[in-house]
Amino acid sequence: MNEAAFAILRKVTTATITTMLLRKGIRRCWMNGPKPLVPNGQRVVGAAFTLRFVPVREDLATMESWGNPISTRAAIEEMPEGAVAVADAMGVPSAGIFGDILCARMKKRNVGALITDGVVRDRAGVLKSALPVWSSGVAAPASVNGLTFVGWQQPIGCGGCAIFPGDVIVADDDGAVVIPQAMVEFVAHEGAEHERYESWVFGEVENGVRLPGLYPPNDDAKARYAAWRKSRS
């Protein structure tokens, strides 16, 4: 992975990233559902490590299944340092996919974050684990109460997006976005430039400039921005 691009992305908002992706024709990059447990300004960037659940079936989704070779426990041990685990829980609101212990283990392994369109269990315990978590909320029941775990590092859907292993995930207080691997460089560099421009626009607005002609810029605004940009470099 391109560490330089990651370093830039750590300073770019998800809002800007989605705008850069729209320029590339990508509208389906925003995960509906995942929100930070507590919006505290934390940001995360990393390669997606995918987890996949299907609906519960009573003969398969049992507490005994947690000891299987294909289990959430086994998956966690495969996660590389810095990865962002993305779990397809089909938006099920009543089965907490991970709780305090699994999150603590992920934290111990230096996994970057857990992101899911489902929910986690034991809010207090998960916060205590210090693993950054974006989910659709919290519910007490275990994953096996409503879900069957079937594997990892396969293509998944999460919050209405297709996520492939290795896609890049960025999450902040707004939620989480997926960047197709081939667009990471573009998004990072254009995104940083775009944020520079928007910071200038924000200043102009503070000075009382009207929006039409400013954002998007007409020729005059472009010239003024270019001058400002030059003066800062």
Add this chain to the structure above:
Amino acid sequence: MNEAAFAILRKVTTATITTMLLRKGIRRCWMNGPKPLVPNGQRVVGAAFTLRFVPVREDLATMESWGNPISTRAAIEEMPEGAVAVADAMGVPSAGIFGDILCARMKKRNVGALITDGVVRDRAGVLKSALPVWSSGVAAPASVNGLTFVGWQQPIGCGGCAIFPGDVIVADDDGAVVIPQAMVEFVAHEGAEHERYESWVFGEVENGVRLPGLYPPNDDAKARYAAWRKSRS
């Protein structure tokens, strides 16, 4: 607009307002969706300035469209001081209709608040703009990712309510209510009286009085309230 009525409404809860409207036969006055970004006790009263979106279409909802004569930018410049902008975003959860820059411009123009059944983008930036916002949440993508802007000051639906330009909007920590223009005086004056009565009831409850006969009041409670009311005037 009746500033006296507005002044009263600033002290009346949305709960009381909906009760007064029910007396007039209006049940569909509560917008499902809009909530304060942070429930901090802030209250807002103002005339509705409506904004209207329809679903996205790829040939129309483009970043270039932001420079059109019919655009959110142009609409903002038309908003009168003190107006409450109400945006019909059809409850779309994945396209942030406004972000930090547009909110900052609205604040600069002394717009009273932004209310939508959709979402805003860039939570941190919007909070920084200091514009009071009631929305269904937050999402990073821009409006054009999921919506096409088509105009302002037309009748709209928002959160299951019909909103006409000039209707009066009141919002507090519970959310937002629309008052048909012709009922504003009634709601303000009856609402204030109703809150006086409820503050007396609350005191009675604190003193251990049972609810039946008190709320709604029987003749005895009415008499006791009348006495209390008299003693306070």
Add this chain to the structure above:
Amino acid sequence: MNEAAFAILRKVTTATITTMLLRKGIRRCWMNGPKPLVPNGQRVVGAAFTLRFVPVREDLATMESWGNPISTRAAIEEMPEGAVAVADAMGVPSAGIFGDILCARMKKRNVGALITDGVVRDRAGVLKSALPVWSSGVAAPASVNGLTFVGWQQPIGCGGCAIFPGDVIVADDDGAVVIPQAMVEFVAHEGAEHERYESWVFGEVENGVRLPGLYPPNDDAKARYAAWRKSRS
């Protein structure tokens, strides 16, 4: 009611309780919807006192109906001390079943909590009443705006669960769970034991132990836990 079991349950998370119920074959025990107004670590245990609403009908759901023998006011006066009121509001998001006054009266009567798959009204007032409330949110309109109250202490549905009067309710920051009366002893005692085991697991994870073989435990882990358990008793 078994006060000893209640005392234990006050220290057991809803996450653990749902796991114990799954051992008994109960998957449908978690109420979708009810969340604490503010997640502040508060926990509540009590016998369910049920309240039942059906949809609004304009000739029945009137403000006058609040004075009827069958009314929310009358129901509150029947609630025993320590009971947990559970209201079936069919998940209706736009009719606040109870507000500041009714909550204050419940608090005065030492009712343990109010739990609903609907919403309450007047957030600030309800918080002021100090009654613990788990709801699907907040809306200003009164119950009669969208619901008709039809009785208490009947079987109800709440958040997708069947609740019978006398079932035991436990609620914490994750939300609320129902324990069938006949399973309360089992859940309390096995739950406490399970939490002891999990606290040991958490420590092991902090020490860097891998999850497979630990959680669920293999024979080695069982032995180590037994030793730890013994050393602590």
Add this chain to the structure above:
Amino acid sequence: MNEAAFAILRKVTTATITTMLLRKGIRRCWMNGPKPLVPNGQRVVGAAFTLRFVPVREDLATMESWGNPISTRAAIEEMPEGAVAVADAMGVPSAGIFGDILCARMKKRNVGALITDGVVRDRAGVLKSALPVWSSGVAAPASVNGLTFVGWQQPIGCGGCAIFPGDVIVADDDGAVVIPQAMVEFVAHEGAEHERYESWVFGEVENGVRLPGLYPPNDDAKARYAAWRKSRS
């Protein structure tokens, strides 16, 4: 029950009935969900006999429960001839509340119809029973797969309406409407008159008359209708 009113209602469409109820201020009378299994022009009028389900709980909703004193079987034996059974199944799409055998027994007892916001099971068998059925569809699993039966002749919700035992139900190809008992006479007589007027309007439209001024009628149209009406009596 007023047989004369029932006889009239058998010839009035549910469309007309809802319009008459709107005149009385009743908007919540239309059940969302119930549709005829096959739209064949069949119409049914009768007093509501209510059935109530709550969500499934695995210890209660068992096949053994079908032998309980409180069971769908027992309820059927209580249904009076000509009654319209209305079942509150909370719109659950995956548990067929009744199948061929129960429908056949209802038919044998001369029950008028079964109406539910849930589903029935064994479409072919139910059609064979010849009991008129309005439901939200069909699913193979039994009621106990997703529902717990809790009683009959209590107030219920069905398809978003409040239904009280004894309310009058009318169903046709459009679906099912509930008439509050006190409004049955009004609805029947005004409805019949309204349909007479609309049949005249339909003829006028066939003759090429424009709608404005005709429907609703201006003075001229009123006079022409009065003349036509007189000529037909």
Add this chain to the structure above:
Amino acid sequence: MNEAAFAILRKVTTATITTMLLRKGIRRCWMNGPKPLVPNGQRVVGAAFTLRFVPVREDLATMESWGNPISTRAAIEEMPEGAVAVADAMGVPSAGIFGDILCARMKKRNVGALITDGVVRDRAGVLKSALPVWSSGVAAPASVNGLTFVGWQQPIGCGGCAIFPGDVIVADDDGAVVIPQAMVEFVAHEGAEHERYESWVFGEVENGVRLPGLYPPNDDAKARYAAWRKSRS
């Protein structure tokens, strides 16, 4: 309007049309909801005449409002011959926007069809009117029971699509698609060609040819198709 293009579109399936639009980058062209009342093979092509509803408000959506200058009645009299009326009913399932009389008037005026994401009322009467109708179903209550009519020939949303007056609508047994005006020629001509190719593919499949290499075609398949195409011209 280009009658030649319309004549071609009358023979092209909506399936093919959506595929042609995808080539132009348009994914949001398919209306979710509208289905033919009875799937009978009928097809319709015409320019969109839009109708717009917002949610009901009790002081505005009254039977008296049907006589207003802005009313569904007035709108119908403005519809040009051959137009396809498209009504934004926000998917409301319980308010039939049009019934037998309004549909009969539209038919009399040679309106091509009525398409809505809402429902119509009086199924039997609407079928009798012979106006082709695509809707999300049927419900007895009138529009004013759940909707407020606010105007015509404005941009609308219908079934998740943006529809502008003059866009071209095509509907068949699958449902309804909108073609942006500027793409009508392309869609008609490419669509007809595409259907020719698919008819050849269908024959190949009947002859037992495997799909890979055939659909989409490899060079060999392209050559065979070209030969077949030539032999038929």
Add this chain to the structure above:
Amino acid sequence: MNEAAFAILRKVTTATITTMLLRKGIRRCWMNGPKPLVPNGQRVVGAAFTLRFVPVREDLATMESWGNPISTRAAIEEMPEGAVAVADAMGVPSAGIFGDILCARMKKRNVGALITDGVVRDRAGVLKSALPVWSSGVAAPASVNGLTFVGWQQPIGCGGCAIFPGDVIVADDDGAVVIPQAMVEFVAHEGAEHERYESWVFGEVENGVRLPGLYPPNDDAKARYAAWRKSRS
């Protein structure tokens, strides 16, 4: 596969099958969504061949992707004779996963049926292909308009059920059920016996016998059934 069990299952309703599975503790076996395009009494039994889609992403879900090694076309060529293709389309209502050509190829390969919680495209063409299809409906756009195909013969979710390759699928006019492989024998044999009993019950009901004591049977009914059963063997 056990052909004898399949032969029995061809005569057992999906209603009976779900009841047998409930005896084994399986409640999550019924797929919400899949319905026959036309309910014509057709029944199908076969081993599941699974297909998996994730949400659309504009850079991946293209018409060009139909030529990929991982494509719906390639999957079809892998389907064994008699298999029942089950496609996880996540219930997406606006992307027809298969149309006339793909269905025709499946029919040619003697695939038993196509079952999906999504939709198919080109209703007329699919009916013409004569492939039995159970879907959530019909929509014109192609799969790539809303879905990305990612593989076959993996575990999937379909209509809220977990489906593993090799599970047995039975579909009739009610819809489709999945039988875990290990339970096929039990379900077939107990199901056939259960239907025999129910046919006797149906006759009893026709003769006017009351349901309590008959269904479920008390000792007397059991004896009478045993006698009848004996007399028929």
